[in-house]
Amino acid sequence: MLDVTHEEWQRRAKSLDLSGAHHIDGADEGGGGAVFAAVSPRDGQVLTRVADAGTAEVEAAVAAARRAFDAGPWPRLAPAERGRALLRMAEVLQERREELALTVSLEMGKPITDAYEIELRALINTFRWYGQLADKLTDESPHTAPDSLALITREPAGVVGAVVPWNFPLTLAGWKVAPALAAGCTVVLKPSENSPLSALFLGRIATEAGLPPGVLNVVNGNGPVAGRALGLHPDVDVLAFTGSTAVGRHFLRYAADSNLKRVWLELGGKSxxxxxxxxxxxxxxxxxxxxxxxxxxxxxxxxxxxxxxxxxxxxxxxxxxxxxxxxxxxxxxxxxxxxxxxxxxxxxxxxxxxxxxxxxxxxxxxxxxxxxxxxxxxxxxxxxxxxxxxxxxxxxxxxxxxxxxxxxxxxxxxxxxxxxxxxxxxxxxxxxxxxxxxxxxxxxxxxxAGTVWVNCYEEGDLTVPFGGMKQSGNGRDKSAHALEKYTELKTTWIQL
Structure with a gap:
């Protein structure tokens, strides 16, 4: 941990730039519309006013992600080049680590030591790990008859809507955003209205690190409006959610009522x-x-x-x-x-x-x-x-x-x-x-249970998957298995 005193963290908090604008298509978008107060639970004080997305702002973010996927360079880059971009992003995150940790601590009450040592370490390691993994994946060519050739390729699934909670606002965002980007997808990230500022910071850092416009968009807003709009949007191909089981049910309904998008859920626990x-x-x-x-x-x-x-x-x-x-x-x-x-x-x-x-x-x-x-x-x-x-x-x-x-x-x-x-x-x-x-x-x-710890608790690293059984959800974050959520298998059969 950095040798920073309580008084110094308090001083830095007063000068921290806490922008509340959405980050869409590579730029901050205030929208000029509704806002909500970001209140710090440490003292009940308002940190800033945050743009509150309605359906129009969600539509703009999804449209930017759609353009970036359909016509932009990101899905068409060599996997090694995407990996280098994620590694650059990890380096910028490391450079901005103190500011990000301070933002998390202010907005959701996490002790600054945990925010810096645990939350930010996990986020940075996640982008590094998937950056290093991006060009290590292989396609398949199964043995068939001599007069044919079969190819099984793994292709990016498209536009990903990622909805994440406030308890680990950056760690859980990273677990979804990094593998989705490594796979070649584009992303619209909606954080909890209790932790909007660190996610916006993440979106701006992605642009600063050189990710093309529209590849990572961040919109803030409440679940019944912004979350619902994202869940129902026909141009969202995959929805990844971490949060309560009750809200997870809503996203399954939104998928059923729209385009049958794949919905991946990491839900509650009573471990x-x-x-x-x-x-x-x-x-x-x-x-x-x-x-x-x-x-x-x-x-x-x-x-x-x-x-x-x-x-x-x-x-x-x-x-x-x-x-x-x-x-x-x-x-x-x-x-x-x-x-x-x-x-x-x-x-x-x-x-x-x-x-x-x-x-x-x-x-x-x-x-x-x-x-x-x-x-x-x-x-x-x-x-x-x-x-x-x-x-x-x-x-x-x-x-x-x-x-x-x-x-x-x-x-x-x-x-x-x-x-x-x-x-x-x-x-x-x-x-x-x-x-x-x-x-x-x-x-x-x-x-x-999806994870069993023996003679320890909360141990592990990015090599192992994380997710639940029963009403704790489906799909897995972390490890190479996370890429299964953000890719599609295509079979090509060639008659020779």
């Missing part, structure tokens, strides 16, 4: 974290469980929000997690010492508090936290919260809270643990802690 008595290091398991649920203020689709712990060790582990929760430093996201920042806004804080109230009403035992804190700052801060005596049928154990709220459920045998883990409509991720290799393999296979 189990199973700790067995033979875990190689119970203290590490407890510390990781605490970090996993409180990292990023619990605003994580993969957050291990259900701790499934064997009854023989439940009390010991829960005590460790409660102690860690009480030690966490909650504070201004611009303070490098802050471990947990602000929730994204007042509305979201209220929803998380409603879940806490419901948990108490349903009979769960509150061990720590549960209350708003630092209210005098004007920010949206919540204490790290831990419940035990949670019944599997309670809302605490069934619904995604998307906040720093942990539910502890005890089990007596391994079969019960697997049943509890799978007793959810979600299937995004899971954790398992054991020293037994056979148990690790058997339980990992039995868990209905």
């Amino acid at each position: 189990p974290n199973i700790i067995l008595p033979d875990a190689p290091d119970l203290e590490k398991a407890a510390a990781t469980a605490a970090w996993g649920i409180f990292f990023n203020q619990g605003e994580m689709c993969t957050a291990p929000s259900r701790l499934l712990v064997h009854s023989s060790i439940a009390e010991r582990l829960t005590e460790t997690i409660v102690r860690r929760a009480r030690e966490l430093r909650i504070g201004d996201p611009l303070d490098p010492a802050t471990e947990m920042g602000a929730l994204v806004g007042e509305d979201h804080l209220g929803r998380v508090q409603d879940h806490i109230g419901t948990g108490l009403a349903e009979g769960a035992r509150l061990l720590t936290g549960g209350s708003r804190t630092l209210a005098d700052t004007g920010g949206s801060y919540l204490e790290p919260t831990v419940f035990d005596h949670v019944d599997p049928g309670m809302r605490l154990a069934r619904e995604e809270i998307f906040g720093p709220v942990l539910s502890v459920l005890a089990f007596d045998d391994l079969d019960e643990a697997v049943r509890l883990a799978n007793a959810t409509e979600y299937g995004l991720a899971a954790g398992l802690w054991t020293s037994d290799l056979s148990t690790a393999h058997k339980v990992s296979r039995a868990l209905r």
Whole structure:
């Protein structure tokens, strides 16, 4: 981490250029129409006014992407040349890393240390990785009869609409934009209205790095208007979305009501974290469980929000997690010492508090936290919260809270643990802690989740795919498999 003090980050925040214009066809477009306020959850203050896209602005962005795909150079460049463009973009992102991290921290409350070290590192690595991959893909020529030649080519799918959430506004944008661009597609990116500024920054950096006009366009606006217009647009060939399961259903309907565009969804989660008595290091398991649920203020689709712990060790582990929760430093996201920042806004804080109230009403035992804190700052801060005596049928154990709220459920045998883990409509991720290799393999296979971490949590790199099962979605981000979402297979049969 850079050696920048709290006071210096505060000073830099005041001089940060926070443009709220759309970025369409290689230029900023204010539109002169509706705007909305970008409010910082760290203190409740308005950062700037942001252009609010209606159908006309979405139409302009899609038209620019369509022209760039149908007649522009990007899909026709040699893959190595596209790769070099993405590598240039990664270098510009590295040069602007501090500004981008500061923008993320201001707009959604992430601690500046996490924004710089984790969010921006992930974004830069993503563009580098797909830049390096762009010319490494191969087509196929299967063996056929001697009088024929078959070719299987992978071609860019067209215009991609990417709709991303606010919790990792740049990481998740990168996971969609970088592989789509590497494949030769053009993109219209719509970020959450809670995190519009970093995405606009990303669009301007793409132009600065030399991407042709129309290749990456960014429009801001609310889901029911701008998101709907993008989902229904007949010139959008692929829609990639990360967000709630409820909104994911809307995009499937939009596709059905328009051009049957392919829709790729990474949706909600209620991830189990199973700790067995033979875990190689119970203290590490407890510390990781605490970090996993409180990292990023619990605003994580993969957050291990259900701790499934064997009854023989439940009390010991829960005590460790409660102690860690009480030690966490909650504070201004611009303070490098802050471990947990602000929730994204007042509305979201209220929803998380409603879940806490419901948990108490349903009979769960509150061990720590549960209350708003630092209210005098004007920010949206919540204490790290831990419940035990949670019944599997309670809302605490069934619904995604998307906040720093942990539910502890005890089990007596391994079969019960697997049943509890799978007793959810979600299937995004899971954790398992054991020293037994056979148990690790058997339980990992039995868990209905797109990612299973064994003796760790939230580990991995860009070589492995990420995505969910069941109502956590379909398709995969990261790895070479992500390109499957943004390409079409074409068969050419030549009679010799």
